[in-house]
Amino acid sequence: MDYKKELDKLTDNQREAVFDESNVCLVNANVGSGKTTVLISKIIYLHYVKQIDYCDMVVLTFTNKAANEIKERLTMLEENLNMEDLRFFGTFHSVALYLLRELLMVDQLGYQKDFFVIEPDEEVDIALRIIQEEKLKIKYKNRLKKRLEQERVSRYQDDLIELRERLQKEKVSQNKMTFSDLLLNTVHLLKEASITPKWVIIDEVQDSDKMQLEFIDALMNKNTRIFAVGDPNQVIYSWRGSAFNVFYTLKDRYQARELSLSVNFRSNISILEVAKCFLQNGGRLTGNRERGNKIIVKRQYDSFQEACYLADRIKEIHDTGIPYKEIAIFYRLQNQSTILENVFSKNGIPFDVSLKKTIQDIPVLNWTMKLLRFAMNEKDISSGIYVLSHKDYGERITEKAAAKLLKGCSDMSHLNHGDMFSIDLNFAEKEDFFEESLLQRMLSFRKRFSKVEIPEVDEIYQYFSFDTHLHPTAASYQEDKELVKELLRTLITYINEHKMSFLEGLQDFINSSSLYGVNILNKDINNEADTVKLMTLHASKGLEFSYVFIIGVNNGLIPLQAKSFEEEDEERRLLFVGITRAKDNLELSYYTNPDTYRTMAGESRFIRMIPKHLIESDDIERESVNLQELKRQILAEKNVKMDMIKNSDNSTKTLLEDNEVDVEDNQVEDSEVQVEKMNEEVEVREIHSTHNGNELLTPNELPVRKVSHAKYGIGTVTREDDLMITVLFKAYGKKEFMKAFSELKEE
DNA sequence: GAAGCCCCGTTTTTT
DNA sequence: ACGGGGCTTC
Numbered sequence: 001m002d003y004k005k006e007l008d009k010l011t012d013n014q015r016e017a018v019f020d021e022s023n024v025c026l027v028n029a030n031v032g033s034g035k036t037t038v039l040i041s042k043i044i045y046l047h048y049v050k051q052i053d054y055c056d057m058v059v060l061t062f063t064n065k066a067a068n069e070i071k072e073r074l075t076m077l078e079e080n081l082n083m084e085d086l087r088f089f090g091t092f093h094s095v096a097l098y099l100l101r102e103l104l105m106v107d108q109l110g111y112q113k114d115f116f117v118i119e120p121d122e123e124v125d126i127a128l129r130i131i132q133e134e135k136l137k138i139k140y141k142n143r144l145k146k147r148l149e150q151e152r153v154s155r156y157q158d159d160l161i162e163l164r165e166r167l168q169k170e171k172v173s174q175n176k177m178t179f180s181d182l183l184l185n186t187v188h189l190l191k192e193a194s195i196t197p198k199w200v201i202i203d204e205v206q207d208s209d210k211m212q213l214e215f216i217d218a219l220m221n222k223n224t225r226i227f228a229v230g231d232p233n234q235v236i237y238s239w240r241g242s243a244f245n246v247f248y249t250l251k252d253r254y255q256a257r258e259l260s261l262s263v264n265f266r267s268n269i270s271i272l273e274v275a276k277c278f279l280q281n282g283g284r285l286t287g288n289r290e291r292g293n294k295i296i297v298k299r300q301y302d303s304f305q306e307a308c309y310l311a312d313r314i315k316e317i318h319d320t321g322i323p324y325k326e327i328a329i330f331y332r333l334q335n336q337s338t339i340l341e342n343v344f345s346k347n348g349i350p351f352d353v354s355l356k357k358t359i360q361d362i363p364v365l366n367w368t369m370k371l372l373r374f375a376m377n378e379k380d381i382s383s384g385i386y387v388l389s390h391k392d393y394g395e396r397i398t399e400k401a402a403a404k405l406l407k408g409c410s411d412m413s414h415l416n417h418g419d420m421f422s423i424d425l426n427f428a429e430k431e432d433f434f435e436e437s438l439l440q441r442m443l444s445f446r447k448r449f450s451k452v453e454i455p456e457v458d459e460i461y462q463y464f465s466f467d468t469h470l471h472p473t474a475a476s477y478q479e480d481k482e483l484v485k486e487l488l489r490t491l492i493t494y495i496n497e498h499k500m501s502f503l504e505g506l507q508d509f510i511n512s513s514s515l516y517g518v519n520i521l522n523k524d525i526n527n528e529a530d531t532v533k534l535m536t537l538h539a540s541k542g543l544e545f546s547y548v549f550i551i552g553v554n555n556g557l558i559p560l561q562a563k564s565f566e567e568e569d570e571e572r573r574l575l576f577v578g579i580t581r582a583k584d585n586l587e588l589s590y591y592t593n594p595d596t597y598r599t600m601a602g603e604s605r606f607i608r609m610i611p612k613h614l615i616e617s618d619d620i621e622r623e624s625v626n627l628q629e630l631k632r633q634i635l636a637e638k639n640v641k642m643d644m645i646k647n648s649d650n651s652t653k654t655l656l657e658d659n660e661v662d663v664e665d666n667q668v669e670d671s672e673v674q675v676e677k678m679n680e681e682v683e684v685r686e687i688h689s690t691h692n693g694n695e696l697l698t699p700n701e702l703p704v705r706k707v708s709h710a711k712y713g714i715g716t717v718t719r720e721d722d723l724m725i726t727v728l729f730k731a732y733g734k735k736e737f738m739k740a741f742s743e744l745k746e747e
Numbered sequence: 748g749a750a751g752c753c754c755c756g757t758t759t760t761t762t
Numbered sequence: 763a764c765g766g767g768g769c770t771t772c
Contacts, residue, residue: 062762063761063762064761064762086751091761092762093761093762094762119761119762139766139767139768140755140768141767142766143755143756156768170771179761183762207761237759237760237761239758239760240759240760240761286755307756332758334757334758356760356761486760516762536759536760538756538758538760544752548756558753560758561758597764598757598763600750617756678761
């Protein structure tokens, strides 16, 4: 049988995890160590060797992509595999949705079985409308989303708590659940239900948040077993709530056995040695490949010069026979891609940018989706109001008027659909308006299409008189019309594929577009295409390329300004993730003239964490590029410093003068030394930048307490209080420690 | 209601 | 560094 071949491919280490017999097993899997292979092999092993039915396993992932990958691999082993058997395989949210729809009593919470899943923005829209209607006092409406998530008690003495209660009721009455409602309600209802999976299997478990851990816990009974894989060194989403130290939490809660996979099969030794500099959990990371090329650190003038350089370099690489799709460029911020896009387009370099373009980002499609939502669910007042009052496509009425109009309708909802159109015409100026109105079309939509075979695109298009609403005179008309028709085509295809009736299929499509994202124009990054891939470091997780360029490794960009050490740690893991995407060649670059004020000139402290012998020297460039530029920078630094001296007291002045570099005398020194001196200057400036005004260092503090740290080496204490100590390390820069845990030794 | 002050956020993104 | 929003003061 084929499954044996799959299991034979495993290494001893991987085999141990797959064949493990403990009730709860956590696999601490290093980057590139075959995490997904182990997870899938475990499922195969349980199914084919241990004879566990697939439907006795709940397999949880974070992305649809990961879920699909697992399903595909299982289908490859068994072509006739019934997808119904894999009904508990999917993202946390899609499994929750399945449970709520098929197995749990949502009516206990006031919901109906055919509830809708809504986008996060829609919840805010609903909240804003409640605020308006109920005349609630809410401050900082522009950060309402964050406030609703975070504040358990109102921070600003307003009606936030009342709003949250009203919002909850409103969602129930409109029969809608947000993403977090899906998990929350499932956890709530599972307590009373008897759903008893034999196995709960979790991928990328380090990304779980509290709610997801509760979801796992709610699935557990005394015979349920857990198998989870993850990598604590790849936690890059803690800012959106992934629970702290999930491994420890789970291990403790279920008395789990922890196994680790330490061998990396992806990158060559040169790259792994660099990656190790950024490993924080002291874990072992070993490779099994050859040494390969040293990594390159390149200095660039600015992002435009760099884009031109990259265009040339990529052509060169491609000419050696490397396909474009083996080359990737990573950056910290989305907007860094624009300059690359422009320059690459001009130079004929094929590329794809990973952009999260969804239906809601395209106004006409957002409007159309809401129209369909209201047509399917007349309780969905907020969508109705949006559709009717939209300034471009709506009925040229205000939100208030639309709300009144809809209220009139829902008060009449005890009447059947046919009677509805005779209601309260005070709001509609003449009968004609109402008879032919979009509102009427939406309200009678379900009746009109209930007994119909799946209609043509044009039939739906005509029914809603889309042409009238898209305004043939408008500049965007042609484009809008194409988009709407494309959306409707996608819808019809979707319904045909799922072999459903029209209305059933439409309902499903509406929910899917929230939960799974419908790709209308294939805007998502196409991995098969032979193009250079441009993406953020975050988006690079889980991928691999032969050539990787990480650009903008400047302080203030990589790492982004960090407010706490937790944040700085996360920035470091983020660079670790980027570095470990590279199989054969890695190049880091930084700017000497960055385009934004937030970014500081010169290489990031992260680059200085890499020992020099691991880096292919860039000296030839440095020498030829410009001593002039260097000199200019040193002068600029000197001016900054002189300003500071003017603003500070005399004792500090004396101290700083000792460190000064006489630029004129140093012109003939080699550039290496000059760079070193410049770095010293920067360090002096950094000490100052964190101490404004009277907080400046006193002479007693500075000369000079040296301490040493196992990882960062010897450094100078720059600040100290009861709780914290700040040390400046030559190779790393400034680092804050909590005294209790710092393990610093006095020199 | 204009002027000035204070607080906060700025970035990454899946479902 | 800078802008938005809320609050206080005149």
